[in-house]
Amino acid sequence: MDENILRKVKSLPPLDDTIVKIQRICVDKNSSLADLVKVVESDPMLTANILKSSNSPLYGFSREIKSIAHAVSLFGMATVRGFALSSAIKQNIKINLDPYNISNTDFLEISTLQSTFMFKWYSKVNKAMLDVLQPAAFMMEVGKIIIAHELIEQNKNEAFKHALLAIKTPYELSVLEKEFVGFSNEEITAKIFEQWNLESELVESIQFSNYPLSAEESIRPYAAALNIVKQSINIFGQFTEEFIKKALQLLDEHHLDHDSFLETIEQFKQ
Numbered sequence: 001m002d003e004n005i006l007r008k009v010k011s012l013p014p015l016d017d018t019i020v021k022i023q024r025i026c027v028d029k030n031s032s033l034a035d036l037v038k039v040v041e042s043d044p045m046l047t048a049n050i051l052k053s054s055n056s057p058l059y060g061f062s063r064e065i066k067s068i069a070h071a072v073s074l075f076g077m078a079t080v081r082g083f084a085l086s087s088a089i090k091q092n093i094k095i096n097l098d099p100y101n102i103s104n105t106d107f108l109e110i111s112t113l114q115s116t117f118m119f120k121w122y123s124k125v126n127k128a129m130l131d132v133l134q135p136a137a138f139m140m141e142v143g144k145i146i147i148a149h150e151l152i153e154q155n156k157n158e159a160f161k162h163a164l165l166a167i168k169t170p171y172e173l174s175v176l177e178k179e180f181v182g183f184s185n186e187e188i189t190a191k192i193f194e195q196w197n198l199e200s201e202l203v204e205s206i207q208f209s210n211y212p213l214s215a216e217e218s219i220r221p222y223a224a225a226l227n228i229v230k231q232s233i234n235i236f237g238q239f240t241e242e243f244i245k246k247a248l249q250l251l252d253e254h255h256l257d258h259d260s261f262l263e264t265i266e267q268f269k270q
Contacts, residue, residue: 002182004153008146009191012093018043019084026081026131027199036077037069040084050075050083058116058268075119078130082115082138088196089142099151099160100144102235111141113233113268120267122225124260132201132222140206140226143188150181169246170230174210186210212254224254228261239265 015023021039025031040047047068054065054074065071072080090108097107118137122130151160160180167173174184183191190207205222208215209230212223232239232247244265251258 005146005150005181005183005188006191008149009188009195012192012195015088015196016091018046019088022081022084023198026077033069033072033077036080037072040068040072040080046084046087049087050080053083053112058112059119076130076134078132078134079115079119082135085135086111086138089139089145093142093145094149095145096152097144097148099148099157099164100235101161101164106235107141107144110233110235110238111138113238114138114140114229117233117264117268118225118229121229121261121264124264125225125256129222129225132205133225136202136205136209136222136226137229139193140189140209140230141185142192143183143185144177146188146192147177147181147183147185156180168236170234171210173235184210221254224250224256228254228256232265239268 014020018039022036025036025039040050050068050071051065053059054061054071059074061074065074075083095104095107097104100107102110115134115137118133119130122133151157160176163176163180164173167176174186177184178187186206186209190203193203193206201219201222204215204219205226208219208223209226212220212227215223228247228250231250232243234243237243247261248258251261
């Protein structure tokens, strides 16, 4: 079954021209927001998606956002890049998350919540790290789409759903995924990013997001932040008392401040 997974990843179409251009702009230190706006405006579907998201209560902007230039200025390059990559997934991969007992809408909402929380939290902690963390937070559950397809094709759907009933944490879920298909969500997502020639920091941050302390020192802070967000918001729920308790333990483990994290949770609850 492992080879089937790898074939699915390798058969993904390349990123389209718009997203490739956005990628180049976001990693080029000499590029500007104006350059990014020009590329985004050339893609009506992506423009509509960003404007819709910018006016969502999740982000809490004080007034209606009507222009893509305004939205890009508020979000910044990293978040727009996340929207673009998310759009690529929706266009290139048929989504059916039935083995995980969640709907497609639920799955997309979880990804949106994870990325929005990361945006709000790390804007207070270290805004520069959002260049990697924001697109990673948007995309870190994408491997589940490939896993779900494989489970359905191999008639393992019901067995996986039954086993899922005993699972309560993202870490336990990754173990279950490896048991059934040979790869965890994180490993498959990293392979998708490699297939699309994304930078190694992004690939490794997701790859080690279950085991941040196993990552190289330069990657560890990114993997730790993803780990904490994933612990707080996942397919089992969001911001439960148990999840927050575990997240606070992880914050201590990685020498991160409690206040900004708890403040962001309060913003979400409001």
